[in-house]
Amino acid sequence: MTQTTIAVLVGSLRRESINRKLATALARLAPSDVIFTQLEIGDLPLYDQDDDANQADSVKRLKSELLAATGVLFVTPEYNRSVPGVLKNAIDHASRPYGKSAFAKKPAGIIGASPGAIGTALGQQHLRNITAYLDMPTLNQPEAFVQAKDDLFDADGNIGEGSRKFLQGWVDAYVAWVKKHAA
Template sequence: MKTYKIGVIVGSLRKESFNLKTAKALIELAPKSLALELVDISGLPMYNEDLEEDTPKEWVALRKEIKAVDGLLFLTPEYNRSVTGVLKNALDVGSRPYGKGVWSGKPGAIVSVSIGAIGGFGANHHLRQSLVFVNVPTMAQPEAYIGGAADLFDAKGKLTNDSTRDFLKTYMEAFEKWVITNAQN
C-alpha cells in the first residue's frame, strides 16, 4: 500500500494551541497509509509581491515543502469569524507567483477547533472559499467543527474525550479515502 505524505498546517501560533493539540491527536489517529507532518508557518514574512525579486528563504522553504506533499490537512481557530492572519498569509505565499502556486490539485481537509460552541464554523467556511480559489479539492463530508476544546485535553495536551477521539478517527479514515481518490499520483 502506498503511503501518502500529508502536510498539516496549523493556523495558530500559540504554544498551547488547541488546534496544535488536535493536530497532534490527528497524527496519532491517522491510518497507516497517511504520513502526517506539521508544516511550520510561524516565521513566514508577510506576502508582498515586491519581495519576489529577492524571495525570502522562508517562502522558498514553504513552497518546496508543499510541493513535496500529496495532500493537506488544515487546522484553524476562528478569529473574528475568519481564519488567522498567519494562515491566510501562508495561503498567499504558496499561491504566488501567479500561475505557479504550490497548492493546486492537492486534496485537502479542514478541521476547525474552538473553545466556543460552534467550533470555528465561520473560519472553516472562509478557509474553504480560499481553498477553492487555489484549487485544493477539499473534502466536503464529514465536516469537522470541534467546539469546547478547552475541555478535551489533559494538562499534557493529550486528547481525553473519547467521543471526540472516535469522531476524529472516523474523520481521518474518510480523509484517507479522499486522498487516495484525489491525489495526483
Template sequence: MNTKTIGIVVGSLRKESFNKKVAHFLTTVAPQNLTFQTIEIGDLPLYNQDFDEEGSPESYIRLRKEIKALDAILFVTPEYNRSVPGVLKNALDAASRPYGQNAWQGKPAAVVSVSIGNISGFGANHHLRQSLAYLDMPTMPQPEMYLGDIANNLDEQGNFKDPKTIEFLTSFMDAFANWINKF
C-alpha cells in the first residue's frame, strides 16, 4: 500500500482547542498508509497583495513549500459567525498567491467541522468547501463530517466516548484514504 502524507490544517488557535483534539483523534483511527503533518497557520501575517511584488514573508514561503509537498489536506475547523475563522481563510489566501502559483491546486481534501453547538459548524463546512472548489481542490463529497456538542463528546484525553461516533470517524478516514487514491 502506497504511503500518503496528509497535511492537517486546523482553523482554531486556542491551546485547548476541540478542533486540535479532533484532528489528533482522527490520526489515531486513520488507515496505516496515511501519515500526518500539522500545518502551522497561526504565524501568518494577514495576506497583502503587496507581498506578491515586494517579497513574501518567510512564513508564507514555508507554508507554500509544505503544502506543495503533501499528497492531500484534511481541514478541521470551528465555525465563527456562520463561516470559517479568519486565520483559516488567511492561510488559504496566502498559499494560493501570487496569482498562478496556487500551492493548494489539485490537492484532494476533506472537511471536518467541529462545534460546541448543535448545528455542528454547518456554515463553516460549506463556506470552506466553496473556497476549496475555487482553489481547484477536489473535496470529498461523502461522507460529510459535522461534529456538534463536542464539549460533551470528548473525554479529558481528547478521545470520543461513544463507540458509534468512533466507528463513524473511522469510516470517514477510510473513505478519505480511498478518495485520495483516486488522485
C-alpha cells in the first residue's frame, strides 16, 4: 500500500486555535493510507527577498517538508477578510526564489473555521488566488466554510456528530483529488 502524505499548513499560531483543532480532527477522518502532517510555520523569519540566496534553516526545513508531501492542505482562519499574515509569510518563503517553489503542481485543499456565519469564505477566496498563481491544482468543490459552533468538536476533539458526515465527505473528496493529481 502506497502512503500518501499531506502537508498541513495551519494559518494560526494561537495555542487554542480552532483551525489547529480542525486540522487535527480532519486527519482522523482520513483513510489509513493517508497521513496528514502539520508543518511548523511559527519559527519562520519575516520574508525578505534579500535572503533568497541564503534562506534560514527553518525555511529550508519547510520547503523540504512540502517537497516531500503529495499534497498540501491549508486550514486557516480569516483575518480582516483575507489570509493571516503568518500563513502568507510561510507561502512567500516556500514559493521563493522565483522558479524554485515548493508548491508547484501540489494538489491543494482549502478549508477553515470561524465563529462567523460565513466561516472563512473570503479568506479562502484570497488563498485560491494565491494557489492559482503557485500552479497548485486546487479542490474547488465541495467548498467548506465551517462555522465554529459549540458542537463542532466532541469531547475527544473529533468532529462532532452534526458536522461529521459533511466533513467526512470533504476529506474523502480532497484525498481523491490528491490521488488523482499525484498519479
